[in-house]
Amino acid sequence: MMDALSRKSSDKMQNAGGKMTENAFGAAAPDYRKTAKIKRETITACVVFGLTAALILSSRFVSSALGGWDLVGTVLILASFLIVVSFGQGLVILIGGLDLSIPALITLSGVLTASWIGVSGDGSWYLFPLIMAACGSVGAISGMGIVFLNIPPFIMTMATGIIVASSALGFTHGSPRGGASALLLTLMKGSVAGAPLIILFVLLFCVLAVIIQSRTSLGRRLMAIGSNAKAAVLAGIPTKSYIIMAYTVSAMSAALAGMLLVGYANGATLRMGDGYLLSSIASVVVGGSSILGGRGSYVSTIGGALLLTTLGIVISALGVPQGWRTVIEGCTILFALLLLRENIFLTFSRPKSRH
Amino acid sequence: MSRWKNYVGKFGLASTVAATALALSVGASSAEDKKFKIFLSLSYSGNSWQSEAANVVKALAATPPYDKMVEIKEVISGADPQAQIAAYESMIAEKADGIVSFPISSTALNRVIKKGCDAGVKFFMYDATVTEPCAYNISYITSGFGENTAQALVNELGGKGKIFLSRGVAGNSVDKRHTDGAMSVFKKYPGIQVVAEYYSNWDDRTTQQETAKALAAHPDVDGIWAQAGEYGAIQALMDKGTKLVPMTGENSNGFRLALANPEFQKRGLKGVSAGSPPAQSGYAFKLMMEVLTGKRKLEPQNIEYPLPWVPAADVKPCAGQKFENGCNVFPEGVVPSSFVTEIFNPTLLPELSLQSALDGKPTAGATIQALPADVVVKAGNEPGINCQKCEASKDLYKLSKVQPTVK
Numbered sequence: 001m002m003d004a005l006s007r008k009s010s011d012k013m014q015n016a017g018g019k020m021t022e023n024a025f026g027a028a029a030p031d032y033r034k035t036a037k038i039k040r041e042t043i044t045a046c047v048v049f050g051l052t053a054a055l056i057l058s059s060r061f062v063s064s065a066l067g068g069w070d071l072v073g074t075v076l077i078l079a080s081f082l083i084v085v086s087f088g089q090g091l092v093i094l095i096g097g098l099d100l101s102i103p104a105l106i107t108l109s110g111v112l113t114a115s116w117i118g119v120s121g122d123g124s125w126y127l128f129p130l131i132m133a134a135c136g137s138v139g140a141i142s143g144m145g146i147v148f149l150n151i152p153p154f155i156m157t158m159a160t161g162i163i164v165a166s167s168a169l170g171f172t173h174g175s176p177r178g179g180a181s182a183l184l185l186t187l188m189k190g191s192v193a194g195a196p197l198i199i200l201f202v203l204l205f206c207v208l209a210v211i212i213q214s215r216t217s218l219g220r221r222l223m224a225i226g227s228n229a230k231a232a233v234l235a236g237i238p239t240k241s242y243i244i245m246a247y248t249v250s251a252m253s254a255a256l257a258g259m260l261l262v263g264y265a266n267g268a269t270l271r272m273g274d275g276y277l278l279s280s281i282a283s284v285v286v287g288g289s290s291i292l293g294g295r296g297s298y299v300s301t302i303g304g305a306l307l308l309t310t311l312g313i314v315i316s317a318l319g320v321p322q323g324w325r326t327v328i329e330g331c332t333i334l335f336a337l338l339l340l341r342e343n344i345f346l347t348f349s350r351p352k353s354r355h
Numbered sequence: 356m357s358r359w360k361n362y363v364g365k366f367g368l369a370s371t372v373a374a375t376a377l378a379l380s381v382g383a384s385s386a387e388d389k390k391f392k393i394f395l396s397l398s399y400s401g402n403s404w405q406s407e408a409a410n411v412v413k414a415l416a417a418t419p420p421y422d423k424m425v426e427i428k429e430v431i432s433g434a435d436p437q438a439q440i441a442a443y444e445s446m447i448a449e450k451a452d453g454i455v456s457f458p459i460s461s462t463a464l465n466r467v468i469k470k471g472c473d474a475g476v477k478f479f480m481y482d483a484t485v486t487e488p489c490a491y492n493i494s495y496i497t498s499g500f501g502e503n504t505a506q507a508l509v510n511e512l513g514g515k516g517k518i519f520l521s522r523g524v525a526g527n528s529v530d531k532r533h534t535d536g537a538m539s540v541f542k543k544y545p546g547i548q549v550v551a552e553y554y555s556n557w558d559d560r561t562t563q564q565e566t567a568k569a570l571a572a573h574p575d576v577d578g579i580w581a582q583a584g585e586y587g588a589i590q591a592l593m594d595k596g597t598k599l600v601p602m603t604g605e606n607s608n609g610f611r612l613a614l615a616n617p618e619f620q621k622r623g624l625k626g627v628s629a630g631s632p633p634a635q636s637g638y639a640f641k642l643m644m645e646v647l648t649g650k651r652k653l654e655p656q657n658i659e660y661p662l663p664w665v666p667a668a669d670v671k672p673c674a675g676q677k678f679e680n681g682c683n684v685f686p687e688g689v690v691p692s693s694f695v696t697e698i699f700n701p702t703l704l705p706e707l708s709l710q711s712a713l714d715g716k717p718t719a720g721a722t723i724q725a726l727p728a729d730v731v732v733k734a735g736n737e738p739g740i741n742c743q744k745c746e747a748s749k750d751l752y753k754l755s756k757v758q759p760t761v762k
Contacts, residue, residue, distance in 0.1 A: 313572070
């Protein structure tokens with residue numbers, strides 16, 4: 001039952017960008033064309049990673065110091081927070097929601113990590129899962145509000161975000177105390193056999209996350225819910241608990257990012273999560289996921305996060321004024337999104353569109 | 356796409372409202388017949404600087420004899436001028452005696468301030484300024500942070516080298532004033548090459564990430580000129596390797612400790628800590644109280660707060676909770692590295708202790724001391740910053756703390 005459903009939804013996905021109406025009922029005649037054998041996700045991932053690699057290589061023309069392994073290392077470290085956050089945001093977007101509480105949860109986790117565990121608190125390692133659980137329960141509350149009270153995801157996560165951010169402000173009186181414990185510092189700054197520990201850690205995270213999203217029933221069921229929630233209910237998926245689970249995982253990935261940030265900056269600030277709301281949504285969408293849910297792969301999201309981070313570094317090296325920098329950044333993101341549309345050439349060759 | 360924007364906009368507004376509600380509930384409540392009704396109006400909160408400045412005012416308002424004379428309410432309106440205009444409006448409607456405030460814009464609030472002045476409200480602005488002439492501006496902004504730190508950096512570099520500029524918030528008048536001042540110095544030295552310029556929003560973490568990006572393109576940088584957030588720049592240098600470079604920045608505890616660290620000095624760190632002191636808010640509040648109680652006659656004007664200036668050699672850790680015996684930084688672990696050290700001023704604010712800045716609590720046993728009679732230093736005119744339709748003073752970017760040692 002489950003397999004049939006997910007195959008159907010993936011059929012729909014392959015055609016979603018193009019002539020969706022014709023194939024909306026899935027089980028049409030099998031498609032034997034060569035292009036149909038390559039999954040849409042694979043193409044997206046190739047495009048995003050290809051663009052990132054091209055950008056890294058061509059950055060040599062911007063500055064002679066760029067374009068080497070050094071740059072790759074910088075990109076990976078700076079992107080690691082975004083990669084972690086985007087996993088949760090991606091899952092929530094996959095079910096057709098959106099998590100606006102991410103910046104607040106990053107801050108909450110950062111503030112708690114810095115003040116509860118602190119500089120010398122390696123004996124209190126058990127607080128890490130406790131902080132995770134605290135943030136996770138905030139996510140679960142968002143999920144419950146959405147499921148049981150029918151509050152739109154935007155409003156619900158916005159509300160929990162405000163509550164969490166305001167309590168962090170009240171709790172700290174504005175100046176978060178404490179710093180990073182030796183464990184976090186080692187994770188962020190240490191290295192094993194020449195490879196920075198944090199890169200290995202994020203690689204491990206990515207592998208686990210990809211498995212969760214595309215190889216477990218959890219991932220497939222979330223995708224089914226995003227494709228068609230009614231169909232998912234009919235298929236016997238307990239949609240409510242899965243939706244709550246998605247928001248919980250999103251909150252926990254924000255919490256993990258908050259901990260990593262404390263290790264990176266050796267302390268917490270109340271604005272530490274600010275930059276990650278729009279950029280996490282952007283990585284997910286640049287990675288080819290549908291903002292309406294039901295379609296997306298985490299591999300491409302990772303590519304999206306890497307692309308956005310690389311872009312930021314290369315543009316900051318251009319030495320142009322801030323206004324132009326943002327213009328270039330916006331144009332490049334648009335260009336990437338255009339490349340991702342497989343029917344882009346059709347769009348341009350068609351004489352007149354309907355709208 | 357506009358739908359996203361809407362939602363994000365609402366998020367900001369709603370968080371503001373929530374923060375305001377939270378802040379209002381903190382205000383004093385004990386009832387006595389005739390108390391001065393004072394409002395503390397912040398634009399945004401959420402960094403150490405803003406909360407220290409607010410805490411200093413709250414601590415002073417709770418210090419005898421002001422604790423019996425003042426009813427203070429704190430309102431945080433967020434980074435949107437419209438919200439602060441609304442906040443001022445309601446304070447005027449509540450018949451405030453005085454408003455001590457960090458204004459979010461130097462021009463957008465003028466109309467409502469004029470309306471308040473006409474209704475008899477005294478406006479005392481700290482750090483940031485407004486161009487409305489009926490308000491008092493108490494600020495270090497005219498004291499030459501940009502040009503003095505730039506000259507100090509040029510001196511350390513011997514007049515040549517590649518440098519980064521780590522700026523504040525794009526489009527902000529304070530950031531522009533600092534950078535214009537700095538560029539007036541850098542332009543005199545053809546050997547100084549600005550290879551990267553980025554906006555770090557006066558935040559440690561953003562500074563660290565933006566500096567890391569710039570370092571990827573220019574690992575051979577020779578010096579960094581930074582506004583607040585400077586501790587992040589040091590962290591980015593240390594993430595990259597062992598080499599440190601001369602740099603100037605503002606007053607974070609982490610930066611001052613690093614400047615004085617012999618090991619970091621050996622690795623190449625030199626420089627000076629200067630910049631915006633949160634103590635300005637306390638000075639503004641005390642001035643306002645003296646004007647309100649009739650102890651001081653003072654027409655609305657622009658008042659300069661002296662520029663803190665601490666080169667590496669002058670960094671001195673404090674033993675206790677106060678700035679005593681010329682100490683100017685707290686030992687590691689006492690305060691977070693992003694804590695802004697310049698909260699005390701032995702002449703202007705002897706009533707304060709570390710607890711006042713961290714929690715807004717009065718110092719035990721302290722009473723309010725009068726400000727010295729001749730304390731007010733008039734600030735120079737800076738068009739668009741503290742006056743409208745005015746001429747800039749001729750010696751706008753004159754060096755006051757350091758002299759050129761290189762040609």
